[in-house]
Amino acid sequence: MTTKFGFKLMSIQEFEAWIDARQLARTVLTIQEHHTYSPAYAQFNGSNHFALQQGMKNYHVNQNGWSDIGQHFTTFPDGMVMTGRSLEKSPACIVGQNANAICIENLGNFDLGKDAMTPAQHNTIIRITARLCKRFHLPVNTNSIVYHHWFDLSTGERNNGTKNNKTCPGTAFFGGNKVADCVANFLPLVIQAGAPSAPVVPVSTVLKYVSVTASSLNIRTKPDANSAKVTDREPATLGAILRVYQEKNGWYKISGSQEHWVLGKYTTDVKRATVKASTLNARSGPNANFDKLGTYTQGQELFIIKEQNGWCLVNMDNRWVSKDYLTFA
Ligand SMILES: [Zn+2]
Numbered sequence: 001m002t003t004k005f006g007f008k009l010m011s012i013q014e015f016e017a018w019i020d021a022r023q024l025a026r027t028v029l030t031i032q033e034h035h036t037y038s039p040a041y042a043q044f045n046g047s048n049h050f051a052l053q054q055g056m057k058n059y060h061v062n063q064n065g066w067s068d069i070g071q072h073f074t075t076f077p078d079g080m081v082m083t084g085r086s087l088e089k090s091p092a093c094i095v096g097q098n099a100n101a102i103c104i105e106n107l108g109n110f111d112l113g114k115d116a117m118t119p120a121q122h123n124t125i126i127r128i129t130a131r132l133c134k135r136f137h138l139p140v141n142t143n144s145i146v147y148h149h150w151f152d153l154s155t156g157e158r159n160n161g162t163k164n165n166k167t168c169p170g171t172a173f174f175g176g177n178k179v180a181d182c183v184a185n186f187l188p189l190v191i192q193a194g195a196p197s198a199p200v201v202p203v204s205t206v207l208k209y210v211s212v213t214a215s216s217l218n219i220r221t222k223p224d225a226n227s228a229k230v231t232d233r234e235p236a237t238l239g240a241i242l243r244v245y246q247e248k249n250g251w252y253k254i255s256g257s258q259e260h261w262v263l264g265k266y267t268t269d270v271k272r273a274t275v276k277a278s279t280l281n282a283r284s285g286p287n288a289n290f291d292k293l294g295t296y297t298q299g300q301e302l303f304i305i306k307e308q309n310g311w312c313l314v315n316m317d318n319r320w321v322s323k324d325y326l327t328f329a
C-alpha cells in the first residue's frame with residue numbers, strides 16, 4: 001500500500017483487508033457505480049495513478065467548487081484501488097442521491113466502442129462492490145447497487161435511464177447500463193464474489209438512529225467529554241446517520257462492539273423508513289401542492305428527520321414525502 005497526496009493506493013486484496021478493519025460512524029445504504037469518462041484508458045500509463053487522482057481532485061475542487069474529490073474510491077485498468085474523500089462524508093456523485101452512499105469511480109470510458117475493460121479492472125470492480133456490500137450488510141439488488149444512468153442528471157429523480165441521463169457507468173459496463181443489464185450481468189457476479197444475496201435483517205440491538213447536527217462530531221472512548229478521542233475512526237460529519245446501541249447520561253454508544261461514544265445533543269433522532277409505493281414523489285414542502293423535486297423508488301430506505309401533517313422530511317435533503325407510502329422499521 002502506498003500513500004501520496006492523502007490518497008492510498010491498494011491492490012484489491014489489500015483493499016479487502018483495509019475496509020474490513022475500518023470503523024465507520026456513517027450508515028451506508030447504497031453503492032454507486034460510475035465511469036470517469038475522462039480521464040480514460042489513453043491517459044493511464046501504468047504508473048500515474050496518483051497524478052490522475054490528484055487531477056480529478058483539482059477539477060472537482062477548482063471547476064466544480066466542491067470541498068474535496070467527489071468519489072470515495074477509484075478503480076484503475078491494472079486492478080488497483082485508490083481512496084478518495086473520507087468515508088465519513090457523503091460523496092458528490094449523483095445529484096440528490098448522495099446521502100448514505102459510497103461512490104466508486106471506475107477509471108475509463110465504458111461506452112460501447114470505447115475502452116475495453118481489462119480483466120484486472122473487471123475483477124476489481126466485482127470484488128470491491130461485493131466487499132462493500134458485505135462490510136455494510138447491504139443485500140445485492142438495484143436499490144443497494146445503483147448506476148448513475150438511472151437518475152435524472154439535474155433533479156436526481158430515479159427514472160431508470162429514460163430521460164435526461166448520463167450514460168455513466170457506460171453503455172457497455174458489464175453488458176450495459178440499464179437496470180435489466182445490471183440484474184442479468186453484474187449482480188450475479190457480485191453475489192458469486194461473496195456479497196449477501198438476500199435482504200439482511202437489521203441488527204435488533206440498534207436502539208435508534210440519529211443524524212449528526214454538528215459540522216464535526218468527536219467520537220470518544222467513554223461517555224465523558226474528558227475521555228480520549230478514539231484513534232481508529234474519524235469524527236462523524238454533518239448529516240451522517242449513526243446507529244445508537246446504548247444511551248448513558250446524554251451520550252450515545254455508536255458501535256455494537258466497541259466503546260465509541262458521541263454527545264447526544266449534537267444529533268437529532270431520525271426514523272428509518274422504507275418506500276412502499278412503486279415510485280414516491282419528493283416535494284419541496286409538506287403537501288401535494290409543493291413542487292415535485294424528484295422521486296424515490298420502492299424498497300429504497302430513507303431516514304426521516306421530521307413529521308408534519310402526514311408528511312415526512314427526509315434527512316438533509318430538504319425533500320418531503322407522504323407518510324402514507326412509507327413503512328417504518
Ligand atoms: Zn457518474
